Amino acid sequence: MKKKRIAMLLVATLTFSQSMGAVIPVAAEELTADTGQETAETEESVQENDDSETTGEAASVPDLKDDEELSLQDDAENAEEEIAEEENTSEITELFGDNTENQEVFNDGSEGGESAAANEQYQLNLIFEGASGGQDLLPNSRVRIKSRLVDTIGYSDVSAYELKVAPVTGGNGAKMADVSLDGQDIVLDVYNKTGDARISATAFINGTEVAKREFWVNISEYVILPEKITDTSGNEINLEVGQQLDIAKDIKPQLVRYKDGKGDPIPVTGDNYKIVISSWTDESTGTVYHDYDTDGWKWIDVPGQELPILERTSGYGTYFGLTAMEKSADGNWHQIARRMYELDTLPGYNGDDSGNFGDSGHDSDDSEEKSFYNLTYDLEGTAGNEAMLPNNETTIVTDILDKTSGQHPVKDYKLEIIEQSKLAEATVSPDGKKLIIKSNDKTGVGCCYVAVKLLDKTGEYKEAFRKDIWFEVSEFMLLPENMTDKNGKLLNPAVGESINLANLKVKLVQYINGKGDPVEITGNDIKIVVMSWKDTESGKLQYDYDDEAWNMQKVSGQELPIMTRKSDDNTRLALSAMRKNKNGEWERLVRKHFEIGENSSKHSHSWKAVKTVQATCTSKGSRTDKCTSCDGVRTVTLPAKHTAVKDAAVAATVFKAGKKEGSHCKVCGKVLRKQITVAKLKPTISLTTSFLKMKASQSTTAFKAAGLAKGDYVTKVTSGNTGIVKVSSVTKKGTFRLTAGKKAGSTTVKVILASKKSASFKVTVQRGVVKTSKITVSTKSVTLKKGTTYRKLASSVKVTPVTSQEKVTYTSSNKKIVTVTSGGVIKGLKKGTATITIRSGSKRTTCKVTVK
Incomplete structure (x- = not known):
């Protein structure tokens, strides 16, 4: 059966093909009390998945039969727990075998589906009977829920216990049903309401709480009919391989409504309703998935109708789901009902669809779950591949773990083979803890049914539980056995070192009948990848390598990435060969893992540019660098840049x-x-002085206009009385000559600029000499070395008025130290200080000179 193939994949850690983010849901009619509220949670997991968006045909989650129930997990331990939960389903449904078609078993919604007292002695199971159209309840209906309390020590039923139930409420806390007890049965009288409802029950022994269960149900008026696929006489049919089913014509699905949950079903029709096989898209891969078993059916479009023709392609148990959609006021379609149709495995099928053989296993055996122990196992001698070759031998190593002591190993145990596989002959090793598997010429998924015997206090080995030990036989294998460099040296990269997995030249080969030389398998329908899957709890994409030890870098144009080591601990990574099936979907064919030892050495990249795309004014460029000592590659972004x-x-x-x-x-x-x-400048002008004295017939150029704004210049200088003073030699820079007349008097001289700005000053002409009224020097002190001169003293002397006719003179207070010329040039003769006195008429000023 298919479950056995799936179970084997679970044990091998990985459960589905590259980049697949969908969740494989559970059949609504056979949910076990230990499966973690599968129905409601599974649908939500698809609709809320970050990487899975619903198409226009609002995604409903496909259910699987009990023998196909599984949740995608990323390790073998979780996989085995899922299988154990599945096995518990069979035990519960057998308890009420007379009504299995109308039964549903619910769980408490706690992690792993365990009860509130999961670590205690008792377990409470609840079985729901009489659901309409799947797991939904009809409004105004009465429903009976049977309870069963199990003593996990010996796993016997407890008859003397009391049951208490909490009010039945919806997500908003509103009551959805009246709840009462009939002995140890729960009776629900559902209100005339629709929506989700929570039911909680607690078991007591002698007044002490021993176990608790909680689950959710959906109350709905809508149902899809018919319940089964039947012929024209109403007999249920099971299509043969190759037979076609025109869903619209052969089943004639009809959406009906039980108004207030009562009376005859009312057909629901109109443009706002349709029945489809829903679909959803995995955003990470772009793959579109449909609500049917793609291994079991071929989809054939029918022009002019929503529903396809399905042609059966597999003899194994299969299914498809129909979803009723309603158009909302905003024009979007949403699901209001769903029904899953299941077809049983045809006689003679118990392997897989590629012609492989297989074992059925023992689904109903939940003895391991009931015991205090777990059996784990691993295959040896497969060179890292997850399957053994036909006509070969491998060893399965087992361990027993004690559930009650933190999963500590148990040393004293032995195995006994109860039932052999059809694919191989199994024997127990002399120490009783290993299975020696010798495969025959068949391929497929097989199992060896064993009894686990533990040493008791009397020194005898007594059976604790039984279990199927699964293994796979395949002609396919990935080579080479180890990761090596181009020289054949075993690879153990240093921390920081990169490996391009494409350079390992891993290839898929086939050993015909497990013998002879390997035949390489290639083609467009084959690829080798690092598998990925969506974590069902976090919603994150996971990859088939130790993410604590490696960083992955995807490479354009190739399937395999570059891996860079980031930890010095022992680590692993795995490659999988994928084959495209007839529906265009990629399926895993074989997997191989590589174990890599510790390495504390560090690697430093030495980068060399191998390709450069120049940046432009508006677009970024890039530079690809390659490490000269490993497979490391990096891309450096070159910013867009203008010149x-x-x-x-x-x-x-x-x-x-x-x-x-x-x-x-x-x-x-x-x-x-x-x-x-x-902004343009404002005109400005400043004059040497606002008042000027001149002696009759005196001429001077000492007066000037200054402070002109940029671009401005002097255009004219005029005298108010040319008999008193005349103006000549006017320049744009503001210099001009004033010449006093022979007679005394005063007048005004006006300076006019090109900007029309002007300024005036008064000129007085006198007959006597123009004397100095003030003398200043801006250089108050001078320091110079012996034998050097200072020539700038005269330029720092200012005489007022500028037309003064009194001569400026310079004298030194100590000519042995400093001398000064009539032009004000100072010379230092020897070390010391002296004072230079500067005179003009009766006015004087000084400058101190220091010679060093």
Whole structure:
């Protein structure tokens, strides 16, 4: 049966093909009390999955039969727990075998489906009977829920216990049903409401709480009919391989409504309703999945109708689901009902669809679950591959763990073979703890049914439980056996070192009948990858390698990535060969894992550029670097960059506004820094003085106009009375000559600029000499070395008025130290200090000179 193939994949750690994010749901009609509220949670897991979006045909989650029930897990331990939970289903449904078609078993919603007292002695199971159209309840219906309390020590039923139930409420806390007890049965009288409802029950022995269960049900008026696939006479049918089922014509599915949960079903029709096989898209891969078993059916589109023709392609148990959709006011379709149709395995099928053989196993045996022990096992001698070859031998190593002591190993045990596999002959090793498997020429998934015997206090080995030990026989294998470099040396990369898995040249080979030379298998329908899957709890994409020890870098144009080691501990990574099936979906064919030992050495990349894409003005570029000593590759982003050219600043003048400095790209012309406009300048002018004395007939150029704003200049200088003073030799820079007349008097001289700005000063002409009224020196002290001179003293002397006719003289207070010329040139003769006195008329000032 297919479950056995799936179970084997679980034991091998991985459960589905590369990048597949969908959850394989559980059949609503056979949920076990220990499966973790599968029905409601499974549908939510698909609809809320970050990487799975519903198409226009609102995704409903496909259910599987009990013998196909599984949740995708990423390790073997969880896989075995899932199988154990499945096995418990069979035990419970057998208890009420007379009504299995109308039964449903619920769980408490706690992690792993365990009861509130999971670590205690008792377990409470609840079995729901009489559901309508799947796991839903009809409004205004009465439903009986049977309870069963199990003593996990010996796993015997407890008859003397009391049951208490909490109010039945919806997600918003509103009551959804009246609940009462009939002995140890729970009776629900459902209100005239629809929606989800929570039921909680607690078992007591002698007033002490020993176990608790909690589960959710859905109350709905809508049902899809018919319940079964039947012929024209109403007899249930099981299609043969190759037979076609025109769903619309052969089943004639009909959405009906039980108004208030009562009366005859009312057909629901109209443009706002449709029945489809729903679909959803895995965003991580873009793959579209449909609510049917793609291994068991071929989809054939039918023009003009929503529903397809399905052609059966497998003799194994299969299914498809129909979903009723209703269009909302916003135009979107949403699910209001779903029914799953199951077909049984045809006679003669118990292997897989590729012609492989297989064992059925013992689903109903839950003795391991009831015991205090777990059996774990692993295959040896398969060179890292997860399957053994036909006509070969391998060893299965087992361990027994004590559930009651933190999963500590049990040393004293032995195995006894109860039932052999059809694919191989199994024998127990001399120590009683290993199975020696000798395969025959068949391929497929097999199991050896063993009894586990533990040493008791009397020194005898007594049977504790039985278990199927699964293994796979396949002609396919991935080579080489080990990761080696191009020289054949075993690879054990240092921390920081990179390996391009494509360079390992891993290939898929086939050993015909497990013998002879391997035949390489290639083609467009074959690829080798690092598998990935969606974690059902976190929703994150997981990959088939030790993510604490490796960083993965995808490489454009190749399936296999570059792996960079980040831990010095023992580690692993795995590769899987994938084959595309007839429906275009990728399925895992074989898997191989590589064990890599400790390595504390560190690797430093030495990068060399191998490819450069130059950046442009608007687009980023890139540079690809390759490590010269390993397979490391990195891509460095080169920022988009303009080639800037300065736009020079333009000074403002009194006549024209200016601009601040800016820039632009000389390649594309884009302005990078805009030039800011500077307002034109205001005219300004300053004169040497506002009053000037001159002696009759005196001439001077000492007076000038200064402080002109940029661009401005002197255009004219006028005298108010040319008989008193005349103006000549006027320059744009503001210099001019004044010549006094022969007679005394005063007048005004006006300086006019090009900007029309003007300034005036008064000139008085006198007959006597113009004397100095003030003398100043800006150089108050001078320090110079012996033998050196200082020539700038005279230029720092200012005489007022500038037209003074009194001579400026210079004298030294100590000519042995400092001398000074009539022109004010100072010379240091020897070390010391002296004072230079500067005179003009009766006015004087001084400058201190130090010679070093």
